[in-house]
Amino acid sequence: MVIGRWSWIGLLAVTGLALWLLLGSGRVFGHDIGGLGMTLLVGVAWVSLWAVSRLPAGEFERAVSPGEWKAWIGLGFMLAATAYFLVSLPLMDGSSMAAATAVARNLVLLLVAWTVLSHVVASRWKGQVHEDERDRQIETRAAGWGRGALVIGVIGLAVLLGFSPPDRLQWASHFMIGNLLVFALVCGWLVEYAATAAMYWRDRH
Amino acid sequence: MSGTPVTNAIRRLRFEHGEMTQQALADACGVTRQTIIALEAGRYAPSLELAFRISHAFGVGVEDVFGWEKKR
Numbered sequence: 105m106v107i108g109r110w111s112w113i114g115l116l117a118v119t120g121l122a123l124w125l126l127l128g129s130g131r132v133f134g135h136d137i138g139g140l141g142m143t144l145l146v147g148v149a150w151v152s153l154w155a156v157s158r159l160p161a162g163e164f165e166r167a168v169s170p171g172e173w174k175a176w177i178g179l180g181f182m183l184a185a186t187a188y189f190l191v192s193l194p195l196m197d198g199s200s201m202a203a204a205t206a207v208a209r210n211l212v213l214l215l216v217a218w219t220v221l222s223h224v225v226a227s228r229w230k231g232q233v234h235e236d237e238r239d240r241q242i243e244t245r246a247a248g249w250g251r252g253a254l255v256i257g258v259i260g261l262a263v264l265l266g267f268s269p270p271d272r273l274q275w276a277s278h279f280m281i282g283n284l285l286v287f288a289l290v291c292g293w294l295v296e297y298a299a300t301a302a303m304y305w306r307d308r309h
Numbered sequence: 310m311s312g313t314p315v316t317n318a319i320r321r322l323r324f325e326h327g328e329m330t331q332q333a334l335a336d337a338c339g340v341t342r343q344t345i346i347a348l349e350a351g352r353y354a355p356s357l358e359l360a361f362r363i364s365h366a367f368g369v370g371v372e373d374v375f376g377w378e379k380k381r
Contacts, residue, residue, distance in 0.1 A: 233336075
């Protein structure tokens with residue numbers, strides 16, 4: 105069974121709702137709605153992948169390598185993770201450990217879902233070559249971009265902390281600095297996936 | 310990665326070998342079909358190992374498949 109156009113529109117609407125709940129990071133009746141948004145987002149991803157796996161391979165799919173598919177999916181997840189991290193950053197000041205723990209739990213859930221979904225997507229190319237020297241060359245070059253972004257982020261944070269007057273660093277608790285370092289790492293991954301996807305795309309055009 | 314000075318005759322050789330498909334050549338060389346597409350379009354220069362694999366798949370020498378565009 106292949107799902108129709110209206111079902112795709114419905115999935116898009118649920119994705120919007122999921123992102124709204126996820127990025128809202130509020131609590132309703134004592135429950136973290138960010139977790140509900142994350143669960144919805146993972147559910148939509150599962151249904152979408154199931155539907156895509158039922159579609160016959162078209163010319164577009166044949167033109168896109170498994171490495172490029174993985175790069176675009178990774179970019180989507182990293183964008184969601186970065187946006188969620190950015191919106192949740194005010195909660196990371198260490199004043200509410202419960203809120204920070206909920207954010208961390210949702211981020212871990214997102215990363216686990218991404219890993220599982222990557223394996224599901226990879227099964228579509230079962231029996232075929234998933235990666236070759238061209239993919240590895242692209243990954244190596246993209247890793248350089250990611251490393252560059254990470255270095256810039258860490259140096260930027262070090263300069264900010266080192267050269268700002270103490271009275272303007274009230275926000276910089278040890279917990280916040282730790283989270284900012286993790287955020288720099290996430291940004292590095294985001295740039296790496298964006299560079300990988302861009303290089304594959306440029307290679308096809 | 311675009312605009313490599315390494316030229317190749319992969320497309321011609323595929324047709325001379327019973328219209329071998331890109332996927333069949335990719336399987337014979339252990340690469341993805343998209344890499345064969347990039348090679349044929351001149352957007353990717355293969356490693357020496359892949360060049361030998363491709364020439365072996367066609368049963369010819371490396372110099373019969375790959376060349377060097379001197380103008381660049």
